[in-house]
Amino acid sequence: AARFDPREHQHLRFNPLTERWVLVSAHRMARPWAGQQEAPPQQHVPRRDPLNPLGPGNTRSNGQVNPDYESTFVFDNDFPALQPDAPDPPLDDDSLFQSKAARGVCQVMCFHPWSDVTLPLMRQDEVIKVIDKWAELVEELGSTYPWVQIFENKGAMMGCSNPHPHCQVWASNFLPNEVVLSDRSQKAFYHRHQEQLLLRYANQEANRQERVVVQSSDWLAVVPYWATWPYQTMLLPRRRHILRLTDLTPDERRDLADIMKRLLTKYDNLFQVSFPYSMGWHGAPTGPHLCGGVDHWQLHAHYYPPLLRSASVRKFMVGYEMLAQEQRDLTPEQAAERLRNVPDEHYKNQKK
């Protein structure tokens, strides 16, 4: 029998956070692609566009005027998926028709007054302000809500309709599905091993190095062993047990700003395009969970970028993926290597 080579032989890998397997079939990268080509992102975004509802001093669709902000700016989403006061749905007497109340708030947070920058192109001190604001929002909304989801949809391909650098914050009175899975797995691991799953994982990856993309004294960005998206990464604290963004020291924030800039520069440089992705933070639940019982949690961020082969060819998570199981076309080690090998200097700055 042939000797196992992960780049040649399909196999399954286990995601210990979600307990889902991913099918790794790296030999599929050889197939020709005659399918959909993605449009390039908008070129030459104006720095200040009076018609952009996210810009400082501009008017939003509800008639409100943004302040002349100079750093970050947070406002309530004008079309919130979660509102604080929705009434309870009635009970159904058949257990196949279960519903539950959902309450919360949805906010939008601008990263910068300029529309033509992204996080990797912002200065480190400007990125630190973003991190500080994230922590503030977790503090504020997390004082009552059990879950505060910070996430960024970047690029038209990821459903984002505005090039102005921004993210969203949705706080809810329930723990969302993905969080329930992650909570369960981290808890079980902690009870079995008396250490945090993701602290142990960061240690292991720091030793093995083959999936590390960038690292610093406090942080590690890796393509997880169980990554489903081609260039998916996870951003992890590597030194100590950290529950939430609110617990980060000033040094850890500075270091985080630096590693985010480095990771996102790698992403942009890979296909010489402003890399689309969805990203988000997972930390220990808040609200009633602030009192304890969540020591199994370790703060981390997930980056899910869709591009596969080039700036215009994405991975489609369809068919087999939706009905059966996620499948990837290159190994996580190959993805990490490619990211490591691209320059550290942003291609837009190189050109200057």
Place this chain on the structure above:
Amino acid sequence: AARFDPREHQHLRFNPLTERWVLVSAHRMARPWAGQQEAPPQQHVPRRDPLNPLGPGNTRSNGQVNPDYESTFVFDNDFPALQPDAPDPPLDDDSLFQSKAARGVCQVMCFHPWSDVTLPLMRQDEVIKVIDKWAELVEELGSTYPWVQIFENKGAMMGCSNPHPHCQVWASNFLPNEVVLSDRSQKAFYHRHQEQLLLRYANQEANRQERVVVQSSDWLAVVPYWATWPYQTMLLPRRRHILRLTDLTPDERRDLADIMKRLLTKYDNLFQVSFPYSMGWHGAPTGPHLCGGVDHWQLHAHYYPPLLRSASVRKFMVGYEMLAQEQRDLTPEQAAERLRNVPDEHYKNQKK
């Protein structure tokens, strides 16, 4: 407090097959859309294109020539994600780095010799031949493999790169994630209630009617109570317990061909476009499971179509959906009503 109205008040609904919740925020449909527009599907597909690798008599990328087939035609995928002979991956001594062998086969099945038809535009007897071939493949591949996933990716938006009507069949030596979840839930329900979850569900939906799109004597197509995609449907046998496609009687197959044509005509008529989707069949596991222990299963098909507002505006399952929980922008009842209200005659035939 306001009286609960599912079209006005966000709430959560429970999917008893996957044990995942979906956030229903129907009031979000009001928000304007300035984001990505999808390209219209290829117009005027030639009926016979000598360069299309799926057409009868044509040459595929590996140099093989297709027979001059007149109905369905099955061949091995030239770039299979699963192969029968992959060696076992080595064991890692850390439980966070788990892998497992994956073996199987990937086939492609053409529905019809013409490239310019789709299932709703095919004659009923032609669709019956597709169903018969599906059953044959389940019989053949299922004689050894525990899972045979039949799925169709339709439309460029769903990663499909060839307009010729076709589906794929991936058989594996493992039960994929989604199947493991569904198996677990159906089994638990069966042990608790001594009836099949999905037979009970079909009965309930047939009585309630508000989520039914089309029905026949043997089948029911509903927008599930827990649907995540805007116009997601499930196709269910309504009369009796049926494990697999192989168990369908000739009458049930005729009736299935009919209801598939009706459902897919509704889909195409909704936005007057050949409706993109991924669909697939879930039935009782095969291989070693042919001997029994799977009475909790009921055969069904899932349809996952991405369009939300029009032929060019899709739902993006990104950000909050990837990091936290799926969210939908209209109620399943609203979706079912819209589908019920479109004409039964295919728009392409109406125009003739």
